[in-house]
Amino acid sequence: MKKNIILSIIIIMVCSTLYATDYNEIIQKAKSESKSVQNAELSYLNSKLTLEKSELKDELQITVSGNAQVSPDLTVAPTVKIVLPNDGSTTITATVPSSLNYDDTKIYSFSPKVTVDHNFDLSGFDEDVLTALSNSRTALNNEYTYQYALLSFENTCISTIKTIVNLEKNIENQNYLIEKSEKSIKEKLALGQITTSSITYKQLINQLELSKNTLRAYEKQYEIAKSQYKEATNLDWDGLSNLPSPDLTLSLLxxxxxxxxxATIDEEIAKENINSKNASLNPQNVKVSGGVESxxxxxxxxxxxxxxxxxGATYSQGNWSVGASLSSSYDFNKNSFDTPSVTVSGSWSNKTTKRSDEIELQKLQNSLVSASNSASEEYTSYLQSYNALQLEVLQYEFNVTQTKANTExxxxxxENVKALYDAGLATKQELEDAEFNVKLxxxxxxxxxxxxxxxxxKIKMLNL
Incomplete structure (x- = not known):
């Protein structure tokens, strides 16, 4: 709390003396003008749209098809197929094949039929879990990348402003030293302490020229820095005001x-990839179907x-399957049931890709170990960065205390030099030096x- 009070006092002193343009206005203007920020925003929006698209739920699918023949008889076969948006992809198919003779025999055929199929996945693997993990990863990465880009850009702007302020300080100091040196040389010449032909005079003039060359270098750097500032913000540099108080609250998440x-989600995705592979190597499902035909x-x-x-129903596991079906008919002309029909079926095929599948599964298991290691390393890296920032905060708070003490x-x-000057115990140069040190x-x-x-x-970037 004490450090915050000291820093607030420093901010008030800074904002009330030198500068004029609002800090937040500078940053917002710079962001609005920056192509890199615009690109980051567009990338962010496109990623959100891509994510939104991937999260769209399956919708009811309806397919209508058919064919017709008009010669020698009228024959039509319209079909409607409906696929329900569920895990088993329930499929309902309705068809009405029909025919009619053109002559007077009145020969016709009309056989409407409806069938329903549904698959039950018994492998225990849910594709939606893997999709949800991938979408969460994408959303988090998207938000992190965007916010990190904004904070990085703001720090770049701060660096540009800091360069300008430091150059202003150097120019101010160099001008003062040059003015002071010129004044000192004139006084020494007037008092006869040196002559224009003396070595001391030439040394002083040489030092003065070096100071002026240094000043010219600072001024060139200053113009370049202001140009960079103009390009970044579309504002002419005239200083800044209302510097916000830095929030140095650092908490461990x-x-x-x-x-x-x-990284933790990547580990979960690696686990789900193994589950997906196992499910594909050892599929277990039951397909049930039924229908009515007139x-x-x-x-x-x-x-x-x-x-x-x-x-009917068919059970499949791995490379074999077994199924059974039952059908029965009722004849309205005879008012009787036909003999029910029972069909049993089965199939088996040898596994030709066993070694290839084993290799693929081993690669996925290795990826899981790697993802687990990466998650641990990422957390360790986070802790190390946190500890390093703690030291930076402590060092900064120490600098704040030292600066406050030096300012006081x-x-x-x-005030002391003023009193001495008023009493005739200090020179005008000593007073000017004291005043300039306060200004600097x-x-x-x-x-x-x-x-x-x-x-x-940097703290915000760490805890994004």
């Missing part, structure tokens, strides 16, 4: 950050009206706050 969570026909010799019902010292020294310290305070904002963003 029990489950780790997004990168740790994604046969109605008439020819020269006879007329038929019957109803046939059938039901410079101000107290200025304001740049140091600004840089300190900017460093705090950078550190605050």
């Amino acid at each position: 029990p489950t780790g950050n997004t990168k740790v969570i994604v 046969a109605n026909s008439k020819n020269i010799l006879s007329e038929k009206n019957s109803l046939t019902a059938s039901a 010292y410079l101000k107290a020294n200025l 310290d304001e740049y140091t305070q600004t840089v300190l706050v900017l460093d705090g904002l950078t550190l605050s963003n």
Whole structure:
């Protein structure tokens, strides 16, 4: 709490002295002008759309088909197929094959039929679990990448501003030193301490020229930095105001950050991939079917009206299957049931890809071990980054305390020099030096706050 109070005092002093443009306005303007931020936003939106598409539920499928023949007889066979959006892909098929003679014999055939099929997967593997894990991974990565890009961009802007402020400080200091050196040389010449032909004078002039060259270098760097700032923000540099107080609250997330969570999801995906492979190597399912068909026909010799019902089931496991079906018909013309028909079937085939499947399964198991190791390493990396940031925060808080103490010292020294100057015990140069040191310290305070904002963003980036 004490550190926050000290930092707040520094921020108030900085914002009330040097700068004019709102910090948040600068950052928001820079984000709105940045092509990299725009690309990050577009990538973020496209990823969300892709995820939304992958999460769309299966819908009811209806297929209508048919054929017709008009010669020599009228023959039609319309068919409607409906697939329900469930795990077993329940399929309902209805067809009405019909025919009719054109002559006066009135020969016709009309046989509507409805069948229903459904599959029961007994392998225990649920494809939806793997899909949900993959979608969660995509969503987390998408959000992390976008937010990380925004924070990284803000830190880049802060770095540009910090460069400008440091150059302003260097230019201010260099100008003061040059002015002070020129004044000192004039005074020494006036007092006869040196002459224009003396070695000392030439040394002082040489040092002065070096200082001026350094100043020109700073000024060139300053113009370049302002140009970079203009390109990034579309604003002309005129300083900044309302620097926010850095939030240096650092807390350890029990489950780790997004990168740790994604690594954990990768481990779960690896497990599900093994389950999926096992399910494909040892499929277990039951297919049940049933249907009703009405046969109605008439020819020269006879007329038929019957109803046939059938039901069956097939159990499949691995490379073998067994099934049974039952059908029975009722003849309306005879008012009797036909003898029920029972059919038993089975099949077996040898496994030709056994070794290939074993290799594939071993690769998936190795991937699981690797994913588990990666998850542990990612959490360890998170803890190490957390500990490193703790040290950075402690160092920053120490710097804040030191800066505050130095600021108080410079101000107290200025008041003391003023009193001495008023009493005739200090020179005007000593007073100007004390005043300049206070002014120069304001740049140091600004840089300190900017460093705090950078550190605050690093904390946010760690715990994304």
